[in-house]
Amino acid sequence: MSRNNLFIGIAAVLCLTGGASLAQAPQRGGRGGGAPDNTVMAPRELKPGLFLLTGAGANTLVRVTTEGLIVVDTKNPGDEQANSLLAQIKTLSPLPVKFVINTQHHPDHVGNNQKFIDAGATVLSLEALKTFMGTDPRTTQIPGRPTQTFAKDYSLKLVSGDGTLHDLKIEKRDDQTVTVKILASLLSRGQYAIQISRLNPDGTYTRIPGNYYFNIE
Numbered sequence: 722m723s724r725n726n727l728f729i730g731i732a733a734v735l736c737l738t739g740g741a742s743l744a745q746a747p748q749r750g751g752r753g754g755g756a757p758d759n760t761v762m763a764p765r766e767l768k769p770g771l772f773l774l775t776g777a778g779a780n781t782l783v784r785v786t787t788e789g790l791i792v793v794d795t796k797n798p799g800d801e802q803a804n805s806l807l808a809q810i811k812t813l814s815p816l817p818v819k820f821v822i823n824t825q826h827h828p829d830h831v832g833n834n835q836k837f838i839d840a841g842a843t844v845l846s847l848e849a850l851k852t853f854m855g856t857d858p859r860t861t862q863i864p865g866r867p868t869q870t871f872a873k874d875y876s877l878k879l880v881s882g883d884g885t886l887h888d889l890k891i892e893k894r895d896d897q898t899v900t901v902k903i904l905a906s907l908l909s910r911g912q913y914a915i916q917i918s919r920l921n922p923d924g925t926y927t928r929i930p931g932n933y934y935f936n937i938e
Contacts, residue, residue, distance in 0.1 A: 761796070761805040764813055774809055777802040778829030783810055789819035792842070798832030798863050806833060818842045823867055826853040826860055834865025844868045876926055877901055880914040889915070912936050 764772040764783065774781040778796030790810065796802050810818065821837045823830055823846040831854060834844050846867035854860045854867075877889040889901045914934050918926035 759797075759799065759801045759805065761802070761809045764809055772813055774806065777805055778832060779825070779827070781806065783813055785814050785816075786819075787816075789816045790814055791820045791822065792818050792837065793822045794824055794830040795821060795833040795837060795865075797829045803833040803836045807836065820845060822846070823850055826850045826857060828859050828863060831860060831865065832863060834863075834867070836865075838865055838868060845870070847871055876918045878916040878918075879903060879907060880916050881907070882911040882913070886916070908937050910937050 758776050760776050761774050761781070762776045764774050766772050767782075770785045772783045772785070774783060776796075779794045781796060782793035784791040784793075790813070792810065796806055817840065818837055819842060821834060821842050821844045823834070823844060825831075826846075838844060844865065844867040848870040851867045851870050854863070877891065879887040879889055881887070887907055889903065892900045892902050912934060913936075917929045919929055
């Protein structure tokens with residue numbers, strides 16, 4: 722498998738984690754409560770080469786390729802949790818973990834990043850996630866910041882009535898909202914639309930169907 726195909730594997734994992742098909746059990750360190758469980762359960766195969774590991778924090782996905790493994794989220798911090806996770810991963814393949822993908826900055830998603838970095842893996846995330854990890858009191862003392870980040874996960878464009886596109890700068894964002902500033906010089910009477918595109922792992926954008934409309938009277 723080529724490096725490009727390995728990144729295609731990463732894209733497939735991202736698509737799966739982006740949906741609602743894998744519910745996260747409440748764990749200490751994330752948003753939910755509940756008693757912590759430090760033991761990672763045996764892998765459950767979701768489809769050929771794709772495995773789910775529950776317990777010890779957020780759900781972890783492992784994608785097995787011929788060039789190495791892709792791991793999504795590294796569970797709650799701690800030697801017991803890390804050793805349990807690594808032991809279960811080794812039952813899937815003797816190959817090394819090449820990439821780790823963090824889907825949130827919460828402790829149960831990033832807790833053992835450093836273990837994988839020390840073993841030679843690249844940790845991928847959004848740039849905002851790395852920033853949140855460094856400022857959230859729950860994660861500031863957890864080592865293992867992502868080693869490769871993406872500046873943003875989508876782009877916004879203003880579409881005027883004649884179809885002209887204007888790039889919009891994201892002024893502020895958090896887990897729930899995005900704030901953009903639209904220059905008054907770009908607006909006059911009429912209908913406008915906001916067009917949203919999603920950033921792909923290879924750096925290209927895919928248009929999200931539909932527009933968000935507003936009128937200037």
